Amino acid sequence: MAKGTPLGARNIAMVALRGRQTMAATLWQSIRRDRMLLLMVLPVVIHYLIFIYYPMYGNIIAFKNYSPVLGIHGSEWVGFRYFTQFFNSPYFGRVVRNTLLISLYSILWGFPIPILFALMTNDLRTKWFKRFVQAVSYIPYFLSTVVICGMLFKFLSPSSGIVNTIIKALGGKAIHFLLMPEWFRTVFIASGIWQGFGWQSIIYLAALTSINPELYEAAHVDGAGKLRQAFHVSIPCIMPTIIVTFILQIGALMSVGYEKVILLYNPNTMGVGDVISSYVYRTGLVESNYSFGAAVGIFNSVINFTLVIVANQLSKRFTETSLW
Numbered sequence: 001m002a003k004g005t006p007l008g009a010r011n012i013a014m015v016a017l018r019g020r021q022t023m024a025a026t027l028w029q030s031i032r033r034d035r036m037l038l039l040m041v042l043p044v045v046i047h048y049l050i051f052i053y054y055p056m057y058g059n060i061i062a063f064k065n066y067s068p069v070l071g072i073h074g075s076e077w078v079g080f081r082y083f084t085q086f087f088n089s090p091y092f093g094r095v096v097r098n099t100l101l102i103s104l105y106s107i108l109w110g111f112p113i114p115i116l117f118a119l120m121t122n123d124l125r126t127k128w129f130k131r132f133v134q135a136v137s138y139i140p141y142f143l144s145t146v147v148i149c150g151m152l153f154k155f156l157s158p159s160s161g162i163v164n165t166i167i168k169a170l171g172g173k174a175i176h177f178l179l180m181p182e183w184f185r186t187v188f189i190a191s192g193i194w195q196g197f198g199w200q201s202i203i204y205l206a207a208l209t210s211i212n213p214e215l216y217e218a219a220h221v222d223g224a225g226k227l228r229q230a231f232h233v234s235i236p237c238i239m240p241t242i243i244v245t246f247i248l249q250i251g252a253l254m255s256v257g258y259e260k261v262i263l264l265y266n267p268n269t270m271g272v273g274d275v276i277s278s279y280v281y282r283t284g285l286v287e288s289n290y291s292f293g294a295a296v297g298i299f300n301s302v303i304n305f306t307l308v309i310v311a312n313q314l315s316k317r318f319t320e321t322s323l324w
Helices: 002-033 034-061 081-087 092-110 110-122 127-142 145-155 163-167 181-209 213-221 227-251 258-266 276-286 291-319
Strands: none
Touching: 002 034, 002 092, 034 081, 034 291, 081 145, 081 291, 092 181, 092 227, 092 276, 110 127, 110 181, 110 227, 127 181, 145 258, 163 227, 181 227, 181 258, 213 227, 258 276, 276 291
16 A cells, blocks of 8 residues: 555646646637637726726825825825724715715615616517617716706706796796705706616616516416516516616715716705715815825725625525625
8 A cells, every 4th residue: 555655646646737738728729719709808808907906006095195206105104094084074974974865865766767667668569669769768878977967057047947947937936956955966866867767777678678478478368467567577587687786786875976966066065965976086186185085985995895795695695696
């Protein structure tokens, strides 16, 4: 047995070596076979490496007293000073509360609308009308944020806006929508829903097209109308898609974009409109407090990352559908 042990060890090593050689040969064959597809993916990979992953190194300035003159390496380490400064800031509660409220209201009112729109559009039998409705609903998504905000200023103008013109025609008084704090979130969320629901419905329309038509035929034979077919066939079949998109939206709960907020808010509405991203823009770029802005941004990212993990685990436990 003692004499046979080295031979057995050599045999195992040779088998392992052959296995690695076979895997390498198979990998190389796969690369040669799919080289055109890999070349198509390569620009995307390079883009993410250069513009997404490499800039993450810059987050180190959140733990330094960063100076553009000294650079990242030459700046002094300060640990969690800027995180503590943000938590003790009088703006901390306001920006976190505003961010959460705008995000929660957006999910509450905006999440079901693309699903309902997809269900209604999917039932349209006239093809040209169906394409027309889809095209009209997609158009607002491609308008820039500046254009959307300009339209809001025009439509909601107290003197010449179409909304206030209708209100005054019905006997009411003109409302300064963009100057009144109680209207800021409504305008912000409603305009966001209008701009994005058509584009967001595409994924649900794609999921609906994959449903077996025999399921609808069986439901029709059983006497189910369009509404019952939607509740008992369409929605259950696209439920995994709904859950995945919901998890992604939960992961972006603390990520309200600053562009639209900055374009719409003013000193009257800042108390209800100032969110984390606009606060980071104001302190980090406008006031040149780069380390503080980076610290607030990292805090925001950590919260979002935690929310994604929690939502994914809860979904996996209760629905058996998850991102991973």
